[in-house]
Amino acid sequence: MTRLLPATPDEVFDAYTDAEKQKIWFSILDEKPGVVEINVDLRVGGTQTAVWGQDADTLFHETQTFLEIDRPHRLVTESTGGGPDGSSMTTRIEVTLTTRIEVTFEAHRDGCLVTIVQSGFPAVEVRDFFSTQVWVGALDRIEAFLTRGARDVR
Template sequence: MTQNTETSQLRMTRVLPVGPEAVFDAYTDAEKQKIWFSILDEKPGIVEIDVDLRVGGRQTAVWGPDPDTLFRETQTFLVIDRPHRLVTESVGSSPDGMTMTTTVEVTFEAHEGGTLLTVVQSGFPTSETRDFFVQEVWVGALDRIEAYLRREQGRS
């Protein structure tokens, strides 16, 4: 995994063990997301996801450990080029009421029998928020997606 940051942008990569189609589907399918969102949790939390995968459509996710500690994110799909590229405008809120709007571009490139997934997220209000997303949010999400894909790969 590599990471590169500017003041309001992050760039992260991860090589995943399956092809771009499977990674794209795991990233965008609501039922698959419901599994990987909580795959590494010791205690089940709350995960609600709805996806309308079309340009102008939205993905809404609500998750957290309990009803009083919920994160919410609504992404509006700006570009969908399955299985190569996805661009969204993301509006997120945390349990403390902080909200943030960013742009997220995810690319899926075939790479040595798997997929090189690259995330570029821009529009962070502070470098501290960006750094939190680099160190916690995206690392956690990519760890979960990878665990889900490895588990599915073991079943085939």
Template sequence: MTEPTTKTAPLELRLSRHLPATPEEVFDAYTDAEKQKTWFSILDEEPGIVRIEVDLRVGGQQVAVWGPSEDALFRETQTFLEIDRPHRLVTESVGSTPDGQSMTTHITVTFQTDGDGTLMTVHQTGFPAPEIRDFFASKAWVGALDRIDAYLRTHGNRAVR
């Protein structure tokens, strides 16, 4: 008697947002440490801790640490696997929460000219559970894209005034 095998689809998300800047400006806002430090907290009422270092080269890493206080910090280390500025960025992401939980995912971000701006598309795979994927799809990435959008509207080369 053979045991039935079950093949589960990988847990992934894909979402896109139109942003008011060129692909180069959006790519730079997403990858430049100083710009990230600005947009990371641009919509916060209370300033928190944001530390970001970026070594933007294949094999290099981006390390982001953020949170409301030193004893409640989130950490994400992304290793750059592919960089095609300003079109595509592929990373392996290792994230951890203040309580010590961690996960590793694979992220592909593309930047395509879209009318008067850029269509930024995120494809992330490797989530350990559907509820974590759903949180990233409905909160984490939406919040990040909202912040990048606000940054580009107020700090970008073609800032909307």
């Protein structure tokens, strides 16, 4: 999927990878604050761990391992995540979903064109859920962060 965001590639890359900025955009569109815990070790072989949800009983988790970093142009990670019931985020099976994510950040006259390619899904339905729900929501939140900034911190 692709999305044009109203910022430079540097600004978008930083919003996508900086733990403090992620803590803001993860919940920027929520009516009431939930739980957001993020740690980032931005280096090849390093990880980003994120835990989030409405409350302590409904937490999702994701760990991304950085495979390639070409700031601010490209980022490749392997992502493993699951949901509050111990199953994968979308399939409700007793395995954890592991995928590969490639994100590019390209300068455009109107901002930054972000392209996301995620592969390794166990089923078309899971892939479609990520492309129509998960990534749309994440990019909506990043866009809100870029346009509103930190003043929306709750």
